Amino acid sequence: MTTIDDVARRAGVSASTVSYALSGKRTISAATRLRVEKAIADLGYTPHAGARALASARTNVLALMAPLRPDVDVSVIMQFVTGVVTKARSHDYDVLLLTQEDAAGLSRVASGMVDGLILMDVEAQDPRIPVVTTLRQPTILIGLPEDSRGISCVDFDFDAAARMAVRHLRGLGHRNLALLGPPPAVLERHTTYADRLFTGYRAQCAADGLEPVIEATGTSHAAALAALDAVLTRSPGLTGLVVHNEAALASVVSGLRDHGRHVGEDVAVLALCPAYVAESQPIPITSIDIPALTIGEVAVEMLLERMAAPHATETRLLAPTLHERQSTFPLQPPAPTGR
Amino acid sequence: MTTIDDVARRAGVSASTVSYALSGKRTISAATRLRVEKAIADLGYTPHAGARALASARTNVLALMAPLRPDVDVSVIMQFVTGVVTKARSHDYDVLLLTQEDAAGLSRVASGMVDGLILMDVEAQDPRIPVVTTLRQPTILIGLPEDSRGISCVDFDFDAAARMAVRHLRGLGHRNLALLGPPPAVLERHTTYADRLFTGYRAQCAADGLEPVIEATGTSHAAALAALDAVLTRSPGLTGLVVHNEAALASVVSGLRDHGRHVGEDVAVLALCPAYVAESQPIPITSIDIPALTIGEVAVEMLLERMAAPHATETRLLAPTLHERQSTFPLQPPAPTGR
DNA sequence: ATACAGTGTTGAACCGCTTCGACAACGCGA
DNA sequence: TCGCGTTGTCGAAGCGGTTCAACACTGTAT
Numbered sequence: 001m002t003t004i005d006d007v008a009r010r011a012g013v014s015a016s017t018v019s020y021a022l023s024g025k026r027t028i029s030a031a032t033r034l035r036v037e038k039a040i041a042d043l044g045y046t047p048h049a050g051a052r053a054l055a056s057a058r059t060n061v062l063a064l065m066a067p068l069r070p071d072v073d074v075s076v077i078m079q080f081v082t083g084v085v086t087k088a089r090s091h092d093y094d095v096l097l098l099t100q101e102d103a104a105g106l107s108r109v110a111s112g113m114v115d116g117l118i119l120m121d122v123e124a125q126d127p128r129i130p131v132v133t134t135l136r137q138p139t140i141l142i143g144l145p146e147d148s149r150g151i152s153c154v155d156f157d158f159d160a161a162a163r164m165a166v167r168h169l170r171g172l173g174h175r176n177l178a179l180l181g182p183p184p185a186v187l188e189r190h191t192t193y194a195d196r197l198f199t200g201y202r203a204q205c206a207a208d209g210l211e212p213v214i215e216a217t218g219t220s221h222a223a224a225l226a227a228l229d230a231v232l233t234r235s236p237g238l239t240g241l242v243v244h245n246e247a248a249l250a251s252v253v254s255g256l257r258d259h260g261r262h263v264g265e266d267v268a269v270l271a272l273c274p275a276y277v278a279e280s281q282p283i284p285i286t287s288i289d290i291p292a293l294t295i296g297e298v299a300v301e302m303l304l305e306r307m308a309a310p311h312a313t314e315t316r317l318l319a320p321t322l323h324e325r326q327s328t329f330p331l332q333p334p335a336p337t338g339r
Numbered sequence: 340m341t342t343i344d345d346v347a348r349r350a351g352v353s354a355s356t357v358s359y360a361l362s363g364k365r366t367i368s369a370a371t372r373l374r375v376e377k378a379i380a381d382l383g384y385t386p387h388a389g390a391r392a393l394a395s396a397r398t399n400v401l402a403l404m405a406p407l408r409p410d411v412d413v414s415v416i417m418q419f420v421t422g423v424v425t426k427a428r429s430h431d432y433d434v435l436l437l438t439q440e441d442a443a444g445l446s447r448v449a450s451g452m453v454d455g456l457i458l459m460d461v462e463a464q465d466p467r468i469p470v471v472t473t474l475r476q477p478t479i480l481i482g483l484p485e486d487s488r489g490i491s492c493v494d495f496d497f498d499a500a501a502r503m504a505v506r507h508l509r510g511l512g513h514r515n516l517a518l519l520g521p522p523p524a525v526l527e528r529h530t531t532y533a534d535r536l537f538t539g540y541r542a543q544c545a546a547d548g549l550e551p552v553i554e555a556t557g558t559s560h561a562a563a564l565a566a567l568d569a570v571l572t573r574s575p576g577l578t579g580l581v582v583h584n585e586a587a588l589a590s591v592v593s594g595l596r597d598h599g600r601h602v603g604e605d606v607a608v609l610a611l612c613p614a615y616v617a618e619s620q621p622i623p624i625t626s627i628d629i630p631a632l633t634i635g636e637v638a639v640e641m642l643l644e645r646m647a648a649p650h651a652t653e654t655r656l657l658a659p660t661l662h663e664r665q666s667t668f669p670l671q672p673p674a675p676t677g678r
Numbered sequence: 679a680t681a682c683a684g685t686g687t688t689g690a691a692c693c694g695c696t697t698c699g700a701c702a703a704c705g706c707g708a
Numbered sequence: 709t710c711g712c713g714t715t716g717t718c719g720a721a722g723c724g725g726t727t728c729a730a731c732a733c734t735g736t737a738t
Binding site for chain 1: 340349385386387388389390391392393398400403407408413414416417420421424425428433434435436437438440441444445446447448449450451452475490558560586593618619620621
């Protein structure tokens with residue numbers, strides 16, 4: 001292994017000069033810098049990360065704790081991860097991947113492996129929160145706990161998204177709506193996005209004088225059809241369906257067809273999912289995009305800010321945007337503006 | 340931060356004794372060990388990873404380079420990652436996640452960040468191979484390059500899987516088969532699994548006296564339908580369809596219905612995909628399971644072996660297994676045993 | 679009693695880098 | 709010419725562990 005001393009010798013300078021030439025923390029003459037750079041190139045030198053971390057007390061590594069189960073919304077998780085990794089790399093940070101199951105992982109990596117942490121899939125009373133608040137390193141949550149005081153969070157504004165969905169369908173003239181939500185397992189875990197989604201949905205329905213019909217939706221084909229049957233039974237005149245369940249979306253669409261309903265013609269479907277999922281359905285689905293990639297990127301940015309200097313805690317909720325595609329339509333020609 | 344010296348002081352021993360008590364590399368009296376353990380517990384001490392890495396020249400971290408694009412088969416990728424991370428953790432290793440795009444990443448992490456590397460999504464002439472063979476750390480490839488000499492690989496035996504698929508359908512009496520393969524992009528990247536799949540498919544068709552009909556299949560709904568139309572045109576009497584394209588599977592199934600064909604009744608569908616993908620289709624699909632989780636685990640095991648002691652290079656291909664579900668059926672009652 | 683082979687413990691060197699304080703060389707204004 | 713602030717470079721002291729050689733004990737065989 002070539003070390004900084006090898007480089008120093010070859011460039012005819014001291015090791016500290018090489019270090020300063022590399023970090024730029026002190027002025028180095030152009031001539032010397034060139035000699036150092038040449039020596040580095042000749043030798044193919046790369047600083048030893050461990051030594052650097054020890055001496056500088058910075059590792060240039062971020063920890064990302066992700067739910068690694070082939071559960072719902074794999075592609076959403078992948079997008080979070082991708083957003084985090086690419087944004088981290090663009091700031092010269094690497095990412096250490098932890099699983100949700102690795103309870104001791106947080107303290108382990110906090111002692112000298114990472115400079116900051118990002119936690120995904122946060123629950124209402126997340127047991128990891130008391131742990132990370134004692135750490136020297138800053139932490140960002142992706143998701144919202146019940147009590148977010150003392151900790152910074154990013155998430156999608158599910159409340160606003162649900163309201164937007166209802167308003168949009170209502171604006172198109174639909175008055176018989178239903179919401180097919182996340183699987184029961186998500187509710188049992190008390191991941192708060194489901195609560196926020198339901199809250200927003202109920203509130204907007206109330207504001208618009210609509211009956212809120214809500215059903216949790218399992219991810220299997222059978223479970224999705226069962227949930228669909230349930231809402232059709234409760235609300236036979238249904239014309240508008242909001243689906244927040246990537247895995248069930250395809251099943252719901254095909255189920256509607258089996259019920260003799262035509263998506264985009266006599267029933268409007270509005271999905272909450274990544275844009276590309278909505279686009280790849282048999283009928284392109286009008287969707288409110290879940291900007292998972294962006295959320296991952298924002299998480300990294302917030303984290304870097306807090307690593308650079310003390311910062312107040314902050315909660316950032318990303319606003320929803322709606323993409324109209326072919327699965328929605330005005331129910332009666334002169335649709336009232338449902339704003 | 341509490342250091343090993345704090346622990347030593349509190350336990351009334353030297354730092355080296357604490358180190359030996361922790362590592363077990365020298366005998367320590369039971370009494371001393373107990374005092375040390377108590378001190379560690381009292382102080383909540385966790386050894387500093389960077390310092391340990393520097394002194395011992397081991398980091399207990401593995402690098403995993405994964406294709407982080409919301410491309411085909413996200414769930415397969417997630418399973419690889421999950422297999423790698425969980426198996427690594429069970430051996431007290433953490434995982435550093437790199438993206439395929441991070442060209443310089445390999446050399447960067449190789450200088451002091453990781454003890455070994457795993458590379459996913461290997462191409463025929465993968466430019467990363469010459470890089471990793473110069474590294475001090477061992478590397479395992481998930482996938483097979485054209486020339487695998489000098490490097491260890493794990494992968495699914497796509498050749499055998501294709502043969503098994505043909506034999507199975509043939510054994511059920513189907514003689515008009517077609518293969519819907521991975522998207523054109525995969526072929527252009529020269530990821531070799533597609534080649535091996537095609538080779539095996541053609542060979543078995545030849546052996547069984549069948550006409551090999553093969554079509555690359557895009558991931559969008561429209562592209563999947565186009566590919567289906569193409570094979571139905573080329574082979575109007577088609578009764579058996581092999582699909583190796585997780586993203587297109589649902590579209591193909593629904594497309595068949597639009598063509599008036601009934602999966603499991605007048606057309607047999609056999610998919611190559613993770614079991615849970617096959618199970619969650621409207622009709623449970625007979626599948627040859629892609630054991631992505633296992634492959635990830637095997638990769639870690641092979642890597643650990645090579646980190647522990649010099650080892651010969653080795654290529655491991657995991658044998659396919661077939662799960663019969665409801666999408667396949669015997670075409671004519673006394674089906675010859677097609678073994 | 680003497681030598682000898684474990685045991686258990688320790689001090690010190692070292693891993694490769696960063697960073698602080700010191701200092702030489704230089705130009706500048708007084 | 710003297711003193712002083714700049715600029716560029718260096719030596720040495722860590723950072724927090726691991727590990728080697730050395731050593732003080734015990735207990736056992738001679």
